[in-house]
Each structure stands twice: as structure tokens, then as C-alpha cells.
Amino acid sequence: MPRLVSHPDEVKIVTKRFGQGAAEIEKYIELGGYEAAKKCLAQGPDWIINEMKASNLRGRGGAGFPTGLKWSFVPKVSAKPKYVLVNGDESEPGTCKDHLIFLHDPHAVIEGTLIAGLAIGAKTGFIYLRGEYRYLLEIVEKAVADAYAKGFLGKNIFGSDTEFQVITQTGAGAYEVGEESALMESLEGKRGVPRIKPPFPAVVGLYGGPTVINNAETIATVPHVITMGAAAYAAIGSERNGGTRLFGLSGHIERPGVYELPMGYNLKKMIYEVGGGVRGGRKLKAVVPGGSSTPVLLPEEIETLGMDFDQVGKAGSMLGSGGVVVIDDQTCMVEFALRTISFYQHESCGWCIPCREGTDWLKKSLTRFHAGFGEMKDIDNIRYLAENMMGRTFCPLGDAAAMPTLGFVKKFRKEFEEHLNGKSCPFAKHVELAVV
Amino acid sequence: MSPRESGSETMSIFSPQLAARFDVLTEKYPVKRSALIPMLLYAQDEVGYLSDAVMAEIADRLSLTPLEVRNVASYYSMLRFRPAGKFNIQVCTNISCMLRGAYDLYERFQEELGVGHKGITADGVFSLEEVECIGVCCWAPAIQVNYDFHDDLTPESVPGILDRYRDKIHSDSSRNGGAAHA
Numbered sequence A: 001m002p003r004l005v006s007h008p009d010e011v012k013i014v015t016k017r018f019g020q021g022a023a024e025i026e027k028y029i030e031l032g033g034y035e036a037a038k039k040c041l042a043q044g045p046d047w048i049i050n051e052m053k054a055s056n057l058r059g060r061g062g063a064g065f066p067t068g069l070k071w072s073f074v075p076k077v078s079a080k081p082k083y084v085l086v087n088g089d090e091s092e093p094g095t096c097k098d099h100l101i102f103l104h105d106p107h108a109v110i111e112g113t114l115i116a117g118l119a120i121g122a123k124t125g126f127i128y129l130r131g132e133y134r135y136l137l138e139i140v141e142k143a144v145a146d147a148y149a150k151g152f153l154g155k156n157i158f159g160s161d162t163e164f165q166v167i168t169q170t171g172a173g174a175y176e177v178g179e180e181s182a183l184m185e186s187l188e189g190k191r192g193v194p195r196i197k198p199p200f201p202a203v204v205g206l207y208g209g210p211t212v213i214n215n216a217e218t219i220a221t222v223p224h225v226i227t228m229g230a231a232a233y234a235a236i237g238s239e240r241n242g243g244t245r246l247f248g249l250s251g252h253i254e255r256p257g258v259y260e261l262p263m264g265y266n267l268k269k270m271i272y273e274v275g276g277g278v279r280g281g282r283k284l285k286a287v288v289p290g291g292s293s294t295p296v297l298l299p300e301e302i303e304t305l306g307m308d309f310d311q312v313g314k315a316g317s318m319l320g321s322g323g324v325v326v327i328d329d330q331t332c333m334v335e336f337a338l339r340t341i342s343f344y345q346h347e348s349c350g351w352c353i354p355c356r357e358g359t360d361w362l363k364k365s366l367t368r369f370h371a372g373f374g375e376m377k378d379i380d381n382i383r384y385l386a387e388n389m390m391g392r393t394f395c396p397l398g399d400a401a402a403m404p405t406l407g408f409v410k411k412f413r414k415e416f417e418e419h420l421n422g423k424s425c426p427f428a429k430h431v432e433l434a435v436v
Numbered sequence B: 001m002s003p004r005e006s007g008s009e010t011m012s013i014f015s016p017q018l019a020a021r022f023d024v025l026t027e028k029y030p031v032k033r034s035a036l037i038p039m040l041l042y043a044q045d046e047v048g049y050l051s052d053a054v055m056a057e058i059a060d061r062l063s064l065t066p067l068e069v070r071n072v073a074s075y076y077s078m079l080r081f082r083p084a085g086k087f088n089i090q091v092c093t094n095i096s097c098m099l100r101g102a103y104d105l106y107e108r109f110q111e112e113l114g115v116g117h118k119g120i121t122a123d124g125v126f127s128l129e130e131v132e133c134i135g136v137c138c139w140a141p142a143i144q145v146n147y148d149f150h151d152d153l154t155p156e157s158v159p160g161i162l163d164r165y166r167d168k169i170h171s172d173s174s175r176n177g178g179a180a181h182a
């Protein structure tokens, strides 16, 4: 069972009900639950969207798109039904925050979905969980049933004449389904292959209707924004990055876990103070700041780095999904690069050639390289391959595979050179990858 | 004639409970086909894998062709067309787990079970799989046995875990589903 952690620097907003039994609806209500939805029902769509815009809440799924702005793109009038779709596919390596939200506070997701529905004028919301999260799906399904029983969901929510239905859905194993258009395909009962954009989901989405897609953490944050007030929420984070976010510290860290910290919190402090430093007192070699697709950072790059979308972007990486993976000095970066690319090779849906063939080539090259059969020219070849995948694919998975690879080659070239010409890996034993 | 109408009554290869659940699922979504992936997964939980008969009945229930069903099923990594062990052990070796010793853990499972990736033990009790991130990175290294998570493991934890599941076989006389709730 995932353990909860705590640190004095945390600002507990989204996590404040964790560990208090709030999966039970009575407890959730006792702790102030569903008041935000009632308020939104009274205030109406324009007020909700303005609050969301003023809160500076940005999407927690990876790209950091402003949530209020996204909601405002949905046409007011639509011939087809509109939908809210909550992305709980959580499959980016290094990321396990939505897991805790579904486990400890499923009603926050339901209430957030309802508020999003009121904002855009949707009558139906979907909550999609990855297939591996079966026990969490059961928790969410029970919470949904309880909300119906209370009259918070259904034909006449809170005794009004407004209707809102919530439908849960399970995936069956596929990282690519986390991509928003692939997610809609999957929910429609198809292979998880993305759609060409435009049209964007806000205009033509699920079943052809306008659809807002948000990450589960984004949605769970929404009721708190309403309760606290947008200004108070925005004041917690950094410039243009409102509030807090759930950072997952994993890898070679002394106290791994999910911590809720203000946007803009210094990464070095996060590792050394919040996470207790590198495990076993070892030296820090590198950090992957936001899940496996975000380019690696060196210790000297994190000194003054504030963890928000803009600052991490300026540092040449991305805040991504908030999965901070800490790597100590006894790790082979070639092997780490190989394991990373193997994942993307496995998960490529195969539609575009640069992604399908590029990830395959990269995996083959890095496998050979790590086994000691690399040549000097391979290093540039790996870079060349990755560069040529960038921006040439239908969905961002191609970039997600190429970007970290470029980072590894650029920042750890010396380590690649140490593997050349039959020299075996200077670090741990070589491992065969079975995942194919 | 569709496979379920071979007699005067509607036939189902699923248990009455699952058949009833499917009746609800096919009404749950704005479009019936949205029930496909959950139905495949729940059918696999009961039967152990997606046999031709399973896919034929699901196709029939959703007014799809068996080929359409297979085409979708083959996309998703949790869905399988052959039986697995009663307990399917999925070891995550992705980055967060790898850094905390997932490969040693995976090797120990291989040794204890005498099988490799996607192998099944001779008695059919266990199967083993190396898998991608399962969403418990902060409690690495971690595995899933059917749907149960076990985290913060070391190679030394392996025999104990296997014993616990072996004990379940004796106490559990439920159907021999590959991914029944353990």
C-alpha cells in the first residue's frame, strides 16, 4: 500500500484530505466536500471560468496548459453533446500522484468533473483510469454511486433542474492512450491511436462533441480553487503558475514519496531537504525533473531552479508530470538512456515512421552501445536519429522519446565514450531487456 | 446465426454474474462500443484469456465483428490471447524501479520460478512478465500480482510473496481465472 509522507515545507491543498478516510462520502462532506460544486451551480459558467483563469491553474498532465483558458475554448452552443473527460491513465514513468488522489480523495475528482461540466455546459463526465488501477477504479466507482445516492449526480443535482452524469472507464494497458486524442479513441472502444489535430477536442472531441480533457490532479484541484478563491490560490505559486503541485520523488532519494509543494519550489531544496538527499549519502549525478520524457538536468543546473513550467522550460527541460527521478553517481547513464528509450519503443503506436522506426533504431543502437560494441560515430548517429524525430510525428510521443535521448547524449557524452570499442560498462552488470 | 442464439435461450459462455454485468455495461455509454475494452478485460479476468469464443460473444453483444474485436484487443498490453498463470507476476523494471534494484528482483523471480519473460510455471500457478511503469514509482521497486500491488521489495521478499500466493491456491477454490481478484 502506498505510504504517505510529510514535510513542513508542504502546502497541503490537494492532499489535505489524504489519510482521513475521505473516500467515504460522509467524511468528504464533513471536510467541506461538494460545497464548491454547489457554489458553482449558483454562480454559473462565466463566473467559474473566470475563477479558473484568475487562479493561474495550469494542467498537471504534462504540458501545463492554462485550465481556465482551455475551458473557455468550448463553444457555448453545440448541436452535439459536450463532455468532460478526466485523464487518469497515469503511465509516464516516474509518476504516481493520481494514484494517491484516486485512493484518498476520489470525491475531489468527481466534484471537479462536475464543476468542469457546469463550466462548459456538459451533462456527462468520464473518468478514465489505466487498467492496472483496478482497485482504484473500484474505489472511484463506489464514490460515484454514493454521489448519485446523495443526489449530487443525476438528473437533478442538488435539487436543481441541472443534470450531470459521471461514467467511469478502465483502460487495458497502453501509455499512448494517455495522449488526449488517443484517450478519446480508447474510450470509444478503439485502438489507442491518436487523431490528427486540428480539430481540437474542445471543438470536435469525444463522439464528435466538444470535449474538455484534463488530468486527474488538475480536476481534483478545481474544487479547492473554488473554495479558497482564485486569488488566494494564485498567490501560493509563482508567476503565471498558480498554487501547488504534487511532486513525486523517486529513484535514489532518501525519502521517496509524493509531496505537495508550491509551484516554483527550488529543486535542489526539494531533493536535499524535502527528500532527505541522495540515498546512502551518495553524490547526485543527474535529475529527471518531470517524468521520463523530460530532458535530464545536471546538479549544477538545479542550484537556483524553481519548479514551475516556465523556469524548468527555460532550463532546457520540462516540468512535465512532476515525477522527479533522482540519479546517483553509481548509475550508468547509457543504461538509463537505454531503459528510457526501450519504454518509448514499446509504447509507440506505430503510426508514424519517425517514431516507430526512430525509437527502434535508438533502442538497437543503445543496446549495442551498452554491451560495448559501440563506435565513436554511433554517438553522433544517435543524436542525428533523435533530432530527426523531433516535430515530425502526429503526436508528441515521438518528441517525448527523442528529447530525453538528446539530453543524455549531450550531457553525458563522456560516459558514452567510455563504452566504446568493446569496453564493457564501467558500472553495474549489463541487463537484458525483456520488454519488447 | 450469432453464437449466442444456438438454442431457444440466449447462451453465454460467461458466468451469470458477468453476463449481467455486461448487460449493464452495454447500456452505460452514449455509444455501445465504448463498453468493448472493459468487457474484454473483465472477460479475461474470469476466463483467463481472450479465447475465440470470448471474442465472438463480445463481438455479438456489441454488434461488432470478431475481427474488429481482435484488432482492438491486440493493441492493449494487458489483454492476452493465451492463458497466463493463475497468478500473473508483473515486475516493473522502468526507471524508478530500475534505480532501486528492479532487475535483481526480476532475476530472483526468474530463478525461483524457473521461467523467463511471459513464461508460465509447469503447474500453471505462476506466470512472469517484465512490465513498464505501473504507477507506484515512489514505492519502488514494485510488482503487480494480477491486480494486487506489492512495493518496496528486495530479492529477499520474493520467496515469501510466492508462498503467500501458493497458500491461496489451497484456501481458494474459485474459478481458475488467470487474473481473478487475488
Ligand SMILES: Cc1cc2nc3c(=O)[nH]c(=O)nc-3n(C[C@H](O)[C@H](O)[C@H](O)COP(=O)(O)O)c2cc1C
Residues within 6 Å of the ligand: A058, A059, A060, A061, A062, A063, A064, A065, A070, A087, A088, A089, A090, A091, A092, A175, A176, A177, A178, A179, A180, A181, A213, A214, A215, A216, A218, A219, A395, A396, A397, A400
Ligand atoms: C504520449 C502521451 C502520454 C500522455 N499521458 C498522459 C497521462 O497519462 N495522463 C495525463 O493526464 N496526461 C497525459 N498526457 C497529456 C494529455 O495529452 C493531455 O495534455 C492532458 O491530459 C491534459 O490535461 P491537463 O491540461 O490537465 O494537463 C500524455 C500526452 C502524451 C503525448
Ligand code: SF4
Residues within 6 Å of the ligand: A176, A194, A347, A348, A349, A350, A351, A352, A353, A355, A356, A393, A394, A395, A396, A397, A398, A399
Ligand atoms: S508519434 Fe509515435 S505514438 Fe504518436 S502517433 Fe506517431 S507513432 Fe504513434
Ligand code: FES
Residues within 6 Å of the ligand: A093, A094, A095, B092, B093, B094, B095, B096, B097, B098, B132, B133, B134, B135, B136, B137, B140, B142
Ligand atoms: S517505474 Fe516502476 S512503477 Fe513507475
